[in-house]
Amino acid sequence: MNIRQLKGFAAVMDSGLISKAADEIGITQPAMSKMIKQIEDELGIRLFERSRGRLFPTPEASYLKNVANSVLNQLNEATRFLQDYGNMRAGDLRVMSIPGPSLFFLPNLINEFVPALSQVNASLMAWNSSSIVNWISNHQSGVGIVEIYDPNPFLRLETLDLRCACALSKSHKLAAKEILTPEDLSQESLALIVSDHPLFEDIQAVFKAAKCPMNIKFQSDLFVPQFAMIEDRGLIGIIDPINIRNYEIYSGRSDNIVFRRFEPRVGLKLTVVSPSLRPLSALENEFRSVLVGELTKIAEPVLR
Template structure:
């Protein structure tokens, strides 16, 4: 029993007539009759009784029809699924994210994406940047966002060079400065990341080059708790613009003022993909959304990173 025979049988069952079935299938009446006869010959039992030029399905035909209808229902579901995939409306997306952007930046992007793709399912996991790289390399994420310090095996990277900015308590005297420098921050209480972090190294270097003292009052592993310390007036913190964008999205800028810092301290992030796994249409669509948002954070004086 092939698909054409099933299609002819189903059409006759639905219309009760070979001629009407032929019209529905855009075939000739003899062609449909031959397919039904061929099907009966192949399966070894009669499907229709012919009385006064009308067809009456046998009990066997009614039973077979329920099975055939289930097949066509499944074919219809598959067709709809194909349309959803074509329109990026169906699928499962696995996303990895370093801690800072997982607070608001990435959830907002995912929420916007799901608003436009209501049938899509997403898993977002937060890990350190090193953990993100390991999981992406083993294809456990379709896409990830992490801080980049160099090349990584088994990973494709789209790099974005951002610049850190200073978070200053709103009532602090430095909040009125247009740009903060090592000279203005000389011996001021500072909140930094752990000593081995690339931003901490860069901050030490610019202060040493300027002959200024970097006075660290607090160290944190991530920038999110540092924001609370700045709010409490415990110091100034040089932090990445993604964390700043997440904080500003909640409309809490009345407690913290963000100021440019010179000389520039770079913050390099990347959209990561497993190198040996083809990107789904869904992954590509979400990547474009992440890419656009990161581009908006690239300083105007910089060229937009290539893909």
């Protein structure tokens, strides 16, 4: 017995008339009569007694109707769910990231991406790069942001180079300049990422090449704590676009801190990771595209 036969049988049970049931599912009356006969022959039972032009269901038909209702309801529910899934209004969205992007940038992006009142279950985990790579490699699902990573046969990798900018108080004397260099910063107090971070090594290299000292007064493993030192103590930071966005989100686009281009260019290199051995769901694949697009858009930040 197939789904079409179940629908035809259920229509006959609901209407009690072959003609009305045939119209309901879009076939002729003889075709509907033949369908009911085929079901009876297949099951070896009589489903209806005929009297005065109407059909009266047997006890076996009543039992089959309960089964048909259950099957058709599950089919309708599955159809609705998969349509929502295809329209990205249902499903699981797993996002993993190193801590910085998970503070404000990713929650804001997920909030904009997931439709209101949808059936999407979103999760965001802040882990280190190795844990993210291991999880996605083993489970072959999810989307992650890690520090630049070597090629991996289990992962699809897309690395982006996000140009950093100087962050300083709007009242700082150097805020009047559009471009800042190591020479400009050589006599200033700096707030920077910790010394074992790849970005610190790149910053250190450009200062060394310019033969300029680095007067570091504050270091942290996240960029966000640096903003308090920049705003309150007049330090200058060299900040990536994600954390510029973090600041704009949590500060309500306050103008207490301004951002200026830093030359020569230094960038924070991040990699978007996803499985390579199994396709992502439509939902996660679309989010991955949105994430890469957003990172590409802010890679060369518009400064204010």
